[in-house]
Amino acid sequence: MSDDTPVSLLEVADVEASYGPVRALHGISFQVQQGEVAALLGPNGAGKTTTLRAISGMVRMRGRIRFDGHSLPGRSTEAIARLGVAHVPEGRGNFPTLSVADNLRLGAIVRRDQSSVAEDLERCYQAFPRLATRRAQPAGSLSGGEQQMLAVARGLMLRPRLLLLDEPSLGLAPLVTRELYETLARLVREQSTTLLVVEQKANLVLEFADRAHVLEAGRIVLSGTAAEIRADEGMRRSYLGY
Amino acid sequence: MSRLRRSWPRLLALAVVAVLAISVPFSFPPFRVSQFTLALAYAVAALGLNLLIGYTGQISLGHGAFFALGAYTAGIIMAQTGLPDLVGIPLAAAITFATGLLLGIPALRLRGHYLALVTLGVAVATPQLIKRFDGLTGGTQGLAAGSLTPPAWLGLAQDQYLYMIALVVAALAFAMAANLVRGRVGRALVAIRSGEISARATGVNLTTFKLRAFALSAMLAGIGGALYTYAVGFVAPESFTIAVSFVFLAAIVVGGLGTIAGALFGALFIQFVPVYTSGVNEALAGVLYGTVLILFMYVLPGGVVGLGRRLLGLVSRPRGRRSEEITTPAEPEPAPRKAAGV
Amino acid sequence: MARLVQVVVDGIANGSVYAALALALVLIYRSTGIVNFAQGEMAMFSTFLTWGMTSVGVSLPLAILAALALSFAGGALIERIVIRPVEGRQPLTLVIVTLGLFILINNAAGWLWGFSNRGFPSTFPDGTVGLGGVRLGIESLGIVGVLLVVVGLLYLLFQRTRLGLAMRAAALDPVSSRLVGIRVGRMLMLGWGLAATVGAIAGILVAPRLFLDVNLMGGVLVYAFAAATLGGFDSALGAVLGGWIIGVSENLAGTYVNVIGSDLKILVPLGVILVVLLVRPTGLFGAREVERA
Numbered sequence: 060m061s062d063d064t065p066v067s068l069l070e071v072a073d074v075e076a077s078y079g080p081v082r083a084l085h086g087i088s089f090q091v092q093q094g095e096v097a098a099l100l101g102p103n104g105a106g107k108t109t110t111l112r113a114i115s116g117m118v119r120m121r122g123r124i125r126f127d128g129h130s131l132p133g134r135s136t137e138a139i140a141r142l143g144v145a146h147v148p149e150g151r152g153n154f155p156t157l158s159v160a161d162n163l164r165l166g167a168i169v170r171r172d173q174s175s176v177a178e179d180l181e182r183c184y185q186a187f188p189r190l191a192t193r194r195a196q197p198a199g200s201l202s203g204g205e206q207q208m209l210a211v212a213r214g215l216m217l218r219p220r221l222l223l224l225d226e227p228s229l230g231l232a233p234l235v236t237r238e239l240y241e242t243l244a245r246l247v248r249e250q251s252t253t254l255l256v257v258e259q260k261a262n263l264v265l266e267f268a269d270r271a272h273v274l275e276a277g278r279i280v281l282s283g284t285a286a287e288i289r290a291d292e293g294m295r296r297s298y299l300g301y
Numbered sequence: 302m303s304r305l306r307r308s309w310p311r312l313l314a315l316a317v318v319a320v321l322a323i324s325v326p327f328s329f330p331p332f333r334v335s336q337f338t339l340a341l342a343y344a345v346a347a348l349g350l351n352l353l354i355g356y357t358g359q360i361s362l363g364h365g366a367f368f369a370l371g372a373y374t375a376g377i378i379m380a381q382t383g384l385p386d387l388v389g390i391p392l393a394a395a396i397t398f399a400t401g402l403l404l405g406i407p408a409l410r411l412r413g414h415y416l417a418l419v420t421l422g423v424a425v426a427t428p429q430l431i432k433r434f435d436g437l438t439g440g441t442q443g444l445a446a447g448s449l450t451p452p453a454w455l456g457l458a459q460d461q462y463l464y465m466i467a468l469v470v471a472a473l474a475f476a477m478a479a480n481l482v483r484g485r486v487g488r489a490l491v492a493i494r495s496g497e498i499s500a501r502a503t504g505v506n507l508t509t510f511k512l513r514a515f516a517l518s519a520m521l522a523g524i525g526g527a528l529y530t531y532a533v534g535f536v537a538p539e540s541f542t543i544a545v546s547f548v549f550l551a552a553i554v555v556g557g558l559g560t561i562a563g564a565l566f567g568a569l570f571i572q573f574v575p576v577y578t579s580g581v582n583e584a585l586a587g588v589l590y591g592t593v594l595i596l597f598m599y600v601l602p603g604g605v606v607g608l609g610r611r612l613l614g615l616v617s618r619p620r621g622r623r624s625e626e627i628t629t630p631a632e633p634e635p636a637p638r639k640a641a642g643v
Numbered sequence: 644m645a646r647l648v649q650v651v652v653d654g655i656a657n658g659s660v661y662a663a664l665a666l667a668l669v670l671i672y673r674s675t676g677i678v679n680f681a682q683g684e685m686a687m688f689s690t691f692l693t694w695g696m697t698s699v700g701v702s703l704p705l706a707i708l709a710a711l712a713l714s715f716a717g718g719a720l721i722e723r724i725v726i727r728p729v730e731g732r733q734p735l736t737l738v739i740v741t742l743g744l745f746i747l748i749n750n751a752a753g754w755l756w757g758f759s760n761r762g763f764p765s766t767f768p769d770g771t772v773g774l775g776g777v778r779l780g781i782e783s784l785g786i787v788g789v790l791l792v793v794v795g796l797l798y799l800l801f802q803r804t805r806l807g808l809a810m811r812a813a814a815l816d817p818v819s820s821r822l823v824g825i826r827v828g829r830m831l832m833l834g835w836g837l838a839a840t841v842g843a844i845a846g847i848l849v850a851p852r853l854f855l856d857v858n859l860m861g862g863v864l865v866y867a868f869a870a871a872t873l874g875g876f877d878s879a880l881g882a883v884l885g886g887w888i889i890g891v892s893e894n895l896a897g898t899y900v901n902v903i904g905s906d907l908k909i910l911v912p913l914g915v916i917l918v919v920l921l922v923r924p925t926g927l928f929g930a931r932e933v934e935r936a
Contacts, residue, residue: 410920
């Protein structure tokens with residue numbers, strides 16, 4: 060089914076990416092609509108993280124990527140962030156020796172509307188109470204789940220148009236993951252942020268996503284609505300492992 | 302490639318250099334010959350520094366201090382004792398070797414920047430130390446060492462005699478170094494420079510080799526210093542400031558870090574550049590040295606010798622590029638390559 | 644007893660100069676992981692710039708301000724043009740590049756202003772102040788005061804401003820910093836500019852006492868390194884305390900230990916470096932050792 064609304068927020072077209080001599084993406088194409096929650100699924104090594112890195116200008120690539128009308132390839136990572144793309148990477152991207160509060164402030168550090176940052180910080184603490192109690196502690200002293208929350212919260216502090224999340228559930232207990240996704244889904248709708256999530260745990264994220272794209276060995280093998288993919292047992296078994 | 306085929310360019314080059322070197326005292330006026338003699342003295346000292354920095358990666362800025370030690374040894378022998386003048390060379394060698402060994406022990410405990418720092422401090426303190434022992438060293442006034450008189454049966458003029466002595470000493474020094482570098486010791490030295498973990502794995506005794514390298518480099522600096530005294534005939538504290546250490550560093554970077562021949566090119570560079578630039582401005586040589594150090598690190602980390610090798614298409618020695626380039630390939634790998642979880 | 648207090652206060656004043664240059668070293672080390680051997684020469688050059696301006700009639704305060712501004716710009720440019728191409732390369736390469744910078748700047752100064760020495764006006768008036776029965780030099784007190792102000796301003800910058808937070812982040816983790824939009828390159832330039840300015844302050848403070856010539860900061864650099872090593876190369880507080888400790892011990896040794904005397908005082912910081920590295924390499928306050936070559 061075609062989903063070509065005239066202006067997708069994010070358009071990825073024929074993107075190839077390599078790490079040195081190793082080709083990780085063999086020409087992938089997909090789109091993400093404004094306000095959507097999109098999931099990138101697939102097994103380990105399929106190219107999901109590489110896709111996010113390509114969007115953020117962190118890997119050598121060919122092809123076209125357009126975000127909000129801007130062409131991204133060739134721009135520096137920081138320039139892309141300044142366009143409104145928040146990327147919470149695999150390693151979380153926290154600053155372990157800095158306090159929780161400083162980490163959150165860093166999320167908003169390039170925003171023009173600095174006067175609203177304090178307000179956003181408070182909303183963050185309300186949404187993630189555990190971060191509130193630990194606001195003065197160094198980020199490295201938090202538990203894995205809390206650090207993940209911090210990373211996501213930091214991403215949101217940018218008030219991004221597009222939030223890229225790389226495996227937010229990694230290392231988290233299922234209950235914590237669910238809680239995180241619920242909070243995330245709520246905040247994303249409140250801020251009308253568009254979300255692109257990379258996950259291996261397909262079953263959980265499909266409950267929250269609108270659309271999903273499945274990668275394998277550097278290619279997209281399936282794109283569709285979350286509902287379609289959840290319903291397609293054959294696909295699920297082959298690519299998503301359940 | 303057979304050994305002969307691989308080594309004929311090198312042998313040819315050596316032969317050409319030898320012929321040129323021997324013909325110098327007979328083809329140039331005395332003042333020029335003296336300049337070449339000085340260049341030879343510097344070459345020996347630079348060789349020592351190259352062994353240390355280029356092969357074992359230990360950054361010592363105290364080379365000037367050992368150079369001074371050797372120079373003053375020879376100077377004191379000539380000026381204050383009745384011993385035959387040439388005794389200065391072996392004596393300088395022995396004293397600097399011993400000192401290098403002694404100082405090398407704590408130096409081994411210092412890594413990278415700290416070694417550079419401490420040796421910088423020693424080099425900065427050298428003129429003061431010289432002045433402090435003024436009974437022996439003649440203090441601020443320095444020592445007039447006089448000049449060597451050639452034995453009559455040789456039929457050489459004074460400058461030619463001096464040059465020949467320096468040439469013989471330099472040839473011996475270079476031969477020893479080349480032998481060292483190609484042998485077991487040399488391969489160990491390169492292993493050390495490319496990452497100490499691999500050296501440890503090969504069972505090479507790091508401490509011994511680094512210490513020996515330190516002492517050897519000190520000794521070569523000392524011998525160079527002695528030759529310097531013969532050539533100049535005079536030693537004074539102000540000739541041995543930190544600038545000396547820096548100039549030697551410039552020499553080996555220009556010549557080629559971690560190469561034997563580089564020491565010779567570098568020595569020629571540091572001897573003759575000031576000759577031509579001092580007419581323009583006394584600071585020009587220094588400005589050139591600094592600029593050259595920086596630029597060579599960008600574009601020519603292998604120095605002149607490295608460039609020459611590339612131009613001549615010579616396959617590098619069995620150890621591979623590591624001998625010329627100090628920057629690759631031990632670079633840390635960029636992050637994206639590491640994780641498979643993509 | 645009064646003599647002892649004077650020696651100690653003078654030691655703290657000297658130590659403040661070492662501390663200032665050490666602060667510059669630490670700033671650069673923390674922001675770019677580089678040990679800048681040329682820091683002293685950059686400071687010397689700035690001091691010469693100041694002198695040059697006063698010698699054509701510019702008032703000292705104005706000359707100082709102008710020189711500080713030029714130093715900031717110069718430091719930033721050096722990072723961008725000289726250091727950026729080799730950032731991330733092996734330590735040996737970086738050491739050689741900064742040494743090359745040392746030689747270049749030293750001789751450039753010699754070219755522009757010659758190699759002879761000259762006097763340099765003191766920022767502070769001559770004379771002494773009586774405090775609790777001891778007479779203390781105004782200049783000494785002034786130097787310590789300037790250092791404290793510099794430390795205070797740096798603290799405010801790094802701990803209380805957005806820019807300072809961004810600079811700290813860029814130094815801690817360039818990749819994560821880029822992901823939040825920080826222009827890491829610009830932060831590096833700022834760090835070098837700031838360090839150059841602090842170094843210039845050190846030069847301007849010490850020049851009246853040592854006579855201004857191209858070798859003004861050579862010895863001071865060794866002291867500054869000792870201070871940074873003692874304090875822990877990544878600790879600003881350590882640099883300050885380290886500087887003071889070295890300044891005071893050097894002065895005490897020079898005054899009361901005859902065999903050292905005033906010309907071999909430089910052995911004191913060398914000794915300190917050796918002892919610290921052999922006993923406690925991270926220094927008093929540092930968290931990690933300077934990487935080895």
